Amino acid sequence: MSAGGPAALRGEGLTRTFRSAAGDVHACVDIDLEARPGELVVVTGPSGAGKTTLLNILGTLERPDAGRVWVGETEVTALDEDALAEVRRRDLGFVFQSFGLIPVLSAAENVELPLRIARTDPRERDRRVADALRQVGLADHAGQRPGELSGGQQQRVGIARAIVAEPRVLIADEPTAQLDSRTATAVMDLIVDLVHTRGIAAVIATHDPILRARADRVAELHDGRLLAAEGRLRRDRRR
């Protein structure tokens, strides 16, 4: 599937200020950003630039002081907590830097969690879990616990869990930061492939130049401000 159509995720005028004794920190200042289906948007910038804050706002985990976020047609900044939880469950997948797996559960059980929460029919659940594990190359490791898997394998479980409920948006905050460079490259290849083949709109914060080079769009943050959103040309070059 190629990138296109209306945005799957859109933020407008996003602003977030943290107040502290040492003064105000402007973590996000009037940021506009969108991701379309099948589009990989990389958010980059130095430590403290506001990447995590921006991703948390776009992912509905945190509310902006000003500005609005849409997931598809739904303005999520207008929703109450219950409605937000429903949007998260139905439309959003998250991948975390530290994998976020539950140690006592097997790979398959970890991947299954979002479907259990969504009360997906058990047979459908098994089918989707097997499918997601196959897609990330872990079909043969379904029964292993996180502690019995390598870092790269654990993150692939994290990715399988993020995509198993077929979200339209994937949010990932430095998903490869804890991996060695070779493993990171393999995990990034997987993310890029899933985004493009499944038509997921992905917003990924990373310092990694390789992932950045594969982005359809790069949003560069500095002191909470968007410096540039380059890269629309790249989409035309693809395939």
Ligand SMILES: Nc1ncnc2c1ncn2[C@@H]1O[C@H](COP(=O)(O)OP(=O)(O)OP(=O)(O)O)[C@@H](O)[C@H]1O
């Ligand atoms: N809960 C909070 N309370 C106070 N200040 C915060 C909070 N969260 C973030 N900040 C501040 O907001 C700014 C942006 O932080 P953020 O975590 O978004 O940066 P980042 O770009 O993700 O950095 P890194 O690359 O280190 O992960 C920083 O100055 C940070 O100290």
Ligand SMILES: [Mg+2]
């Ligand atoms: Mg961060």
